[in-house]
Amino acid sequence: MLALTSLTAAQTTAPAPVSPADPVFDAKCTPTVTLGEGEGDYRVDPDPARKSAFFDVAGSNPEAFMQDIGRKVCHILYRKASEIRQASHLTLVLSPAVGEVSFKSGDGADITVILSTDYLNKVKKEGGDVGSEIRGILFHEMTHMYQQDDSDLGGADGGLIEGIADSVRYRAGFMPGDAEPDKDGHWNDGYSTTAFFLLWLEKRFPDFIYKLNLSMDSQDNIKWTPDAFRVLTGKTVDQLWNEYKTSPD
Numbered sequence: 001m002l003a004l005t006s007l008t009a010a011q012t013t014a015p016a017p018v019s020p021a022d023p024v025f026d027a028k029c030t031p032t033v034t035l036g037e038g039e040g041d042y043r044v045d046p047d048p049a050r051k052s053a054f055f056d057v058a059g060s061n062p063e064a065f066m067q068d069i070g071r072k073v074c075h076i077l078y079r080k081a082s083e084i085r086q087a088s089h090l091t092l093v094l095s096p097a098v099g100e101v102s103f104k105s106g107d108g109a110d111i112t113v114i115l116s117t118d119y120l121n122k123v124k125k126e127g128g129d130v131g132s133e134i135r136g137i138l139f140h141e142m143t144h145m146y147q148q149d150d151s152d153l154g155g156a157d158g159g160l161i162e163g164i165a166d167s168v169r170y171r172a173g174f175m176p177g178d179a180e181p182d183k184d185g186h187w188n189d190g191y192s193t194t195a196f197f198l199l200w201l202e203k204r205f206p207d208f209i210y211k212l213n214l215s216m217d218s219q220d221n222i223k224w225t226p227d228a229f230r231v232l233t234g235k236t237v238d239q240l241w242n243e244y245k246t247s248p249d
């Protein structure tokens with residue numbers, strides 16, 4: 001755990017502040033939010049007591065709670081309103097979803113997020129920080145709403161997409177206590193393995209995650225390849241990963 005202390009979200013490069021007086025920027029990242037009924041195996045939990053694990057954190061206006069997270073995601077991913085990927089609606093289903101944590105379906109403009117009430121109540125029972133867990137999960141899933149993924153030509157790497165979502169979660173201050181770098185893996189193994197690599201790059205190349213996200217523009221008609229790492233840093237992703245593997249922090 002020692003290495004972790006040098007890589008807390010607070011110590012990574014803070015996102016450049018966007019003027020709070022930019023209503024266009026914030027409006028693009030304020031989706032409408034619906035609490036959905038779900039379907040199939042992922043129907044809404046009928047037990048209000050189990051759902052309260054979420055509402056105790058989100059408060060009486062869960063839409064405002066989630067819109068605030070959406071705006072914060074955008075302030076990490078973007079600098080200008082014109083860069084932001086269009087997204088407008090999120091359906092949240094508080095479903096038992098036993099054995100799951102959370103996942104999203106749909107793409108871009110309109111997505112559905114399943115959040116497991118079974119998982120939240122397990123965290124609560126074990127004395128975990130349910131508030132940090134919910135916020136962390138939503139930072140990850142709402143990053144998927146707004147991040148670029150080269151959807152016009154499908155070149156984006158799935159592991160990288162998941163790594164960026166976790167890196168936004170960590171930069172927002174919601175790194176899970178058990179998250180740690182895995183330097184035995186591969187740069188695109190996704191989630192925390194990729195997220196720690198991206199945070200390492202961010203420390204060496206300012207605004208790296210911002211620029212990497214923009215390189216996957218979904219409307220530029222250019223197919224994304226990992227050569228974007230070389231364009232942004234002068235080194236290939238394999239060179240960078242090898243340096244990362246042997247670096248102390």
Ligand SMILES: [Zn+2]
Pocket residue numbers: 140141144162165
């Ligand atoms: Zn994800």
